Amino acid sequence: xxxxxxxxxxxxxxxxxxxxxxxxxxxxxxxxxxxxxxxxxxxxxxxxxxxxxxxxxxxxxxxxxxxxxxxxxxxxxxxxxxxxxxxxxxxxxxxxxxxxxxxxxxxxxxxxxxxxxxxxxxxxxxxxxxxxxxxxxxxxxxxxxxxxxxxxxxxxxxxxxxxxxxxxxxxxxxxxxxxxxxxxxxxxxxxxxxxxxxxxxxxxxxxxxxxxxxxxxxxxxxxxxxxxxxxxxxxxxxxxxxxxxxxxxxxxxxxxxxxxxxxxxxxxxxxxxxxxxxxxxxxxxxxxxxxxxxxxxxxxxxxxxxxxxxxxxxxxxxxxxxxxxxxxxxxxxxxxxxxxxxxxxxxxxxxxxxxx
Numbered sequence: 122x123x124x125x126x127x128x129x130x131x132x133x134x135x136x137x138x139x140x141x142x143x144x145x146x147x148x149x150x151x152x153x154x155x156x157x158x159x160x161x162x163x164x165x166x167x168x169x170x171x172x173x174x175x176x177x178x179x180x181x182x183x184x185x186x187x188x189x190x191x192x193x194x195x196x197x198x199x200x201x202x203x204x205x206x207x208x209x210x211x212x213x214x215x216x217x218x219x220x221x222x223x224x225x226x227x228x229x230x231x232x233x234x235x236x237x238x239x240x241x242x243x244x245x246x247x248x249x250x251x252x253x254x255x256x257x258x259x260x261x262x263x264x265x266x267x268x269x270x271x272x273x274x275x276x277x278x279x280x281x282x283x284x285x286x287x288x289x290x291x292x293x294x295x296x297x298x299x300x301x302x303x304x305x306x307x308x309x310x311x312x313x314x315x316x317x318x319x320x321x322x323x324x325x326x327x328x329x330x331x332x333x334x335x336x337x338x339x340x341x342x343x344x345x346x347x348x349x350x351x352x353x354x355x356x357x358x359x360x361x362x363x364x365x366x367x368x369x370x371x372x373x374x375x376x377x378x379x380x381x382x383x384x385x386x387x388x389x390x391x392x393x394x395x396x397x398x399x400x401x402x403x404x405x406x407x408x409x410x411x412x413x414x415x416x417x418x419x420x421x422x423x424x425x426x427x428x429x430x431x432x433x434x435x436x437x438x439x440x441x442x443x444x445x446x447x448x449x450x451x452x453x454x455x456x457x458x459x460x461x462x463x464x465x466x467x468x469x470x471x472x473x474x475x476x477x
Contacts, residue, residue, distance in 0.1 A: 138445030153238035176226025211242030218252030225293035254295035292364030309430035316376025341396035411437035
């Protein structure tokens with residue numbers, strides 16, 4: 122790697138805050154966008170399996186590919202990398218999370234790393250990612266498509282997302298394709314009031330399992346929703362997949378924003394428990410007053426920090442991921458981010474950019 126003066130390198134401690142892969146992904150994305158070299162140490166230091174696991178390594182490989190970066194430390198279990206980016210280049214790319222080691226690592230988290238920089242590429246990009254599409258500790262495909270991408274369109278980022286095969290833990294084998302259109306600039310976002318609840322829709326899916334499981338998930342969710350006075354429409358889906366899995370997704374459409382909540386099945390986990398988990402997350406959001414759901418809030422921070430103008434939003438719950446992403450962004454950008462609210466409670470976030 123070309124030697125870069127230490128003063129030009131952004132140094133990130135990967136163990137602060139939530140201490141997980143999000144620090145890596147946000148750092149890589151901003152390094153690509155800004156053309157700033159970054160060194161990340163203590164990557165996932167306190168996790169059961171520290172360092173780069175397959176999905177994290179794939180994120181590094183993907184980020185390096187789209188900007189022809191020079192990288193040191195890009196190997197499984199590595200706890201430190203150096204990343205020297207070049208210009209972001211749009212185009213056609215394929216990334217396989219299981220390429221280095223059999224894995225159901227998240228396709229969504231790989232996309233989370235490269236969507237932001239590819240918004241600033243010179244041409245359209247078509248990205249295929251192979252791996253897990255509906256796996257624990259990760260935004261699911263449906264959350265990205267139904268919640269995350271629609272709000273990106275409001276800030277001038279237009280992305281299409283399709284699924285060819287569903288991938289579950291532990292088999293993986295899923296496939297998603299994203300088409301990312303270049304954006305001249307991001308618009309700011311102001312949303313402090315979600316408005317009234319308009320409707321709740323969703324889907325209950327199974328792959329290579331009895332459809333009765335999907336029916337029980339749906340019926341249990343509908344019963345819980347009716348108990349709260351909410352009528353909903355939940356579709357039954359038989360998902361094409363090489364593996365087995367179950368999934369329930371609830372989409373809450375408000376007047377000003379859409380929120381999403383989901384739950385995954387597992388061996389020994391009853392269909393009714395899956396429904397209860399997804400419904401509980403929705404009800405917790407409804408009982409609070411914030412506009413943005415907790416999973417969306419942290420994902421928006423890097424985008425709005427790069428927007429041309431000031432942004433403001435409320436969230437129903439401040440999470441460790443939100444706090445962590447704010448800190449990472451402020452190490453790359455001279456941007457004012459003010460958070461009112463404690464972790465676990467509702468929050469109000471204002472972002473003041475230099476370009477405002």
